[in-house]
Amino acid sequence: MTMTIAKILQAIDLTPGMLSGKTAVITGAGSGIGREIAHAFGWLGANVVIADISESGYKVEKEISEAGGLGKWILTDVSNEDSVKKLIDECERKYGSIDYLINNAIYITTAPVEEIETEVWDQVISVNLRGTFLTCKYTLPGMQRRGTGTIINMVSTDAMPYLSAYMAFKGGVASFTQSLAAEVSGKGVSVIALAPGFVRTPGMQSISEGLAPHLGMSSEEFLNLSLHPAYAGAIPAEDAGAATAYLAVRMAPDYHGEVVSGYTVLERAGYLKEAQYTDGSEEKDNDVEISTNANLSDKLR
Secondary structure, three states, X not given: OOOOHHHHHHHOOOOOOOOOOOEEEEEOOOOHHHHHHHHHHHHOOOEXXXXXXXXXXXXXXXXXHHOOOEEEEEEOOOOOHHHHHHHHHHHHHHHOOXXXXXXXXXXXXXXXXXXXXXXXXXXXXXXXXHHHHHHHHHHHHHHHHHOOXXXXXXXXXXXXXXXXXXXXXXXHHHHHHHHHHHHHOOOOEEEEEEEOOOEEOHHHHHHHHHHHHHHOOOHHHHHOOOOOOOOOOOEEHHHHHHHHHHHHHHHHHHHOOXXXXXXXXXXXXXXXXXXXXXXXXXXXXXXXXXXXXXXXXXXXX
């Protein structure tokens, strides 16, 4: 199932320009899921801030502009407090407010625990967990003053071998999200953790080449794992981008303080048929227990 992001958004009853005047900050938007989220918000008419440490962010800015949207790349190191403060200050000066914050930036390493260098572990946690904390810390005051805003933090569910640092930060982000949601309840701000699913991105493709042999399979076998009957393997990044946009625009208050899967969002949007399992039950967000190799594909973005 592959469609352009615009066609997917139209299929789930979102309309171009509906976020005109709104501003979305997306970290790690230079490639993969982040790029598709940026394109989704651009098509919806928002001011899209591509917060990325790579110059690929400028390429995404140009893509959005050439498609008729409003994109702006701001060079950002989410692990650096001064860099994040500069990002938020510049956004608020230029646009007046930040309506949506999508924490998607990621640094990942694949190795057994005993082989991970401590410095690498620290870098994973610094970029991914500290980065999420910092962007929330400096975005929240403006959202709370205005009494409105949505924060979506990307996570994964269940444990997985050879990705201990990655899974540690993902678990930390999920708990952080739930704690933050409790703090801001009743203040007009929605805070959600989104597990987009098993998504085919350049990063996931690269990781699969080193990870799959540890799991007794080839890279192609790994990429052909599926956690939803609508997909024969990893889902397109466009679908994950559309799920993020739909969650932000249509469903944020419904999932405040919760962890929700991208599959669930796309089912509720009517884009996917609701999955049925062998015992006749339906998947309930991320509470489904998936064992052995079947759970591997929900861990990478």
